[in-house]
Each structure stands twice: as C-alpha cells, then as structure tokens.
Amino acid sequence: MHLFYTPDIQPQHKAFILNEEESKHAVRVLRLSVGQQVQLVDGKGGRYAAVITDAHPKRTVLQIRSVSMDDGKRPYYLHIAIAPTKSIDRLEWFLEKATExxxxxxxxxxxEHSERTIVKLDRLHKVISAAMKQSQRAYLPRLNPAIRFANFLAGSTSGKRFIAHCADGEKQHLSHSMQPGESAVVLIGPEGDFSPMEIQLAMDAGYTAVTLGDSRLRTETAALMVCAEIAILNK
Known part of the structure; x- marks a missing residue:
C-alpha cells in the first residue's frame, strides 16, 4: 500500500489534504484515484489508514478510516554522532540504510580530522523521509545541525555513551556492552579517526571505547554496523 509522510496530521483529524508535492506524486506519478486506500505517517509513530475522496493533483483529499499510535516503536533509543564524510553521497547512503x-x-x-565541516540538511532530510516511506516505518529519525565535537560532548545525551575508534588501547565489543532495551549514543569519527586528544576528552566525559571488529571500516560502514548490531541485539 502506498505511504505518504504527513507531519502535520493529528489523531483527531477525520479528513486530511495532501500538500501539493504529495498530491502531485499521488495523482500524476502513482495515478491513484478516488476510492483507493493509502497510509499516512506523521514521523512520530502515528499511522493513519485513509481513502482518497478527491484525487486532485494539487490538493488530494483523504478520509481517515483508522489511527494507530506508537506504530513499530522500538524498546531502545539510538543516537549516532557521525563525522560527515567528504563525499556527501556516502553520508546519504548511511542515512538511508540506518533509517531502514x-x-x-x-x-x-x-x-579535528573532519574532511567536511558544512552539512546542508534539506537534502539529507529528504533522503531520510524517503527511506522512512520506502521501509514503511512510522518514525522519522531526528537529524540535528552539525556541531563541533567538544560542544557535542558538553551537551546532554541519554543512555550509555560509546566512542568507536581505531587507536590502540583497551576496548569493549559494542554488542557485549549493551543489553536489550538499553539506549545509547555512539560517536563515529572521520576517515582519519578521532585525534588522541578527542578520544581522551570523550573518555573524560564518560564515554566507553568500543570496537566493531578486526577490520578497519569506513566512517559510514562503521556507523551502519552500530545500527545493525543494536537492532540484532533487540530482536
């Protein structure tokens, strides 16, 4: 069933009008017509079953048939703090797969070793929302503006704290450091890795050093490995 991202919809709505972009996609691209059923998600766990009552390419009208809240809610919260890759395509790949x-x-x-310091969020938001719809999820991951490493450490985060790095030193396996249902924030460095000073700053801030295996992984691969390990742990 076709799914549309409608962040402004509310549980009390009996009807809803798709914006022009989604209306055009529904009518011109998908060729949906009156009477066809679709699903809407608000990105916050709400899933709405709806039927088209007016297939207009600029303002498609839908009748809401049923509402399900907290749809597909996971028992844990995962926050990935990642150094943006030099090639934005690789960061987009990570965002797409991590959302799925x-x-x-x-x-x-x-x-300190970042190859990219400026990140334009508009395109990345589109990648995430498209991945959410493709994977039929009802939750849209939150994407924050870029922040300097030290400032991130000084901010508030919930759950266990980990830093994945390639430098020598004692490390735990991430999968051995978590229990099902636990939340975490994981730091993933750039291709040149975190600097020794940054690793020490993180450790002083309460982060535990972890390893993701014996292979030296690219930034986006390491970040995706974290998502996969924790997802498998919570199966």
Whole structure:
C-alpha cells in the first residue's frame, strides 16, 4: 500500500489534504484515484489508514478510516554522532540504510580530522523521509545541525555513551556492552579517526571505547554496523 509522510496530521483529524508535492506524486506519478486506500505517517509513530475522496493533483483529499499510535516503536533509543564524510553521497547512503534498519537521532559532528565541516540538511532530510516511506516505518529519525565535537560532548545525551575508534588501547565489543532495551549514543569519527586528544576528552566525559571488529571500516560502514548490531541485539 502506498505511504505518504504527513507531519502535520493529528489523531483527531477525520479528513486530511495532501500538500501539493504529495498530491502531485499521488495523482500524476502513482495515478491513484478516488476510492483507493493509502497510509499516512506523521514521523512520530502515528499511522493513519485513509481513502482518497478527491484525487486532485494539487490538493488530494483523504478520509481517515483508522489511527494507530506508537506504530513499530522500538524498546531502545539510538543516537549516532557521525563525522560527515567528504563525499556527501556516502553520508546519504548511511542515512538511508540506518533509517531502514533503525536509528532515532543523527548528529553530524565536526572533529579535528573532519574532511567536511558544512552539512546542508534539506537534502539529507529528504533522503531520510524517503527511506522512512520506502521501509514503511512510522518514525522519522531526528537529524540535528552539525556541531563541533567538544560542544557535542558538553551537551546532554541519554543512555550509555560509546566512542568507536581505531587507536590502540583497551576496548569493549559494542554488542557485549549493551543489553536489550538499553539506549545509547555512539560517536563515529572521520576517515582519519578521532585525534588522541578527542578520544581522551570523550573518555573524560564518560564515554566507553568500543570496537566493531578486526577490520578497519569506513566512517559510514562503521556507523551502519552500530545500527545493525543494536537492532540484532533487540530482536
């Protein structure tokens, strides 16, 4: 069934009008017509079953048939803080796949060895919302503006705190450091890794060093590995 992202919909709504972009997609691209059933998601766990009552390419009208809240809610909250890759395509790939597998919040962090310091959020939001719809999820991961590494450490986060890095030193396996249902924030560095000073700053801020295996992974692969490991742990 076709799914549309409608962040402004409310549980009390009996009818809803798609915006022009979604209306055009529904009528011109998908060729949906009056009487056909669709689903709407608000990105906050609300899933709405609806039927088209007016298939207009600029303002398609829908009648809401049923509402389900907290649809597909996971028992944990995962926050990935990742150094943006030099190639924005690789960051987009991570966002798409992480949304499909399961992630709740993403923060681009600017570290000492970062190859990219500026991130334009509009395109990335579109990638995330498209992945949410493709995977039929009702939750839209939160994407934060880029922030410097030290400022991120100084902010408030919930759950266990981990930093994945390639430097020598004692590390735990991430999958051995978590229990099902636990939330976490995980720091993923740039291709040049975090600097020794940044690793120490994170440790001083209460982060635990973890390893994701014996292979040296690209930034986006390491971040996706975190999403996969925690998703499997919570199966």
């Amino acid at each position: 597998i399961g992630v709740d919040e993403i923060t681009p962090i600017v570290s």
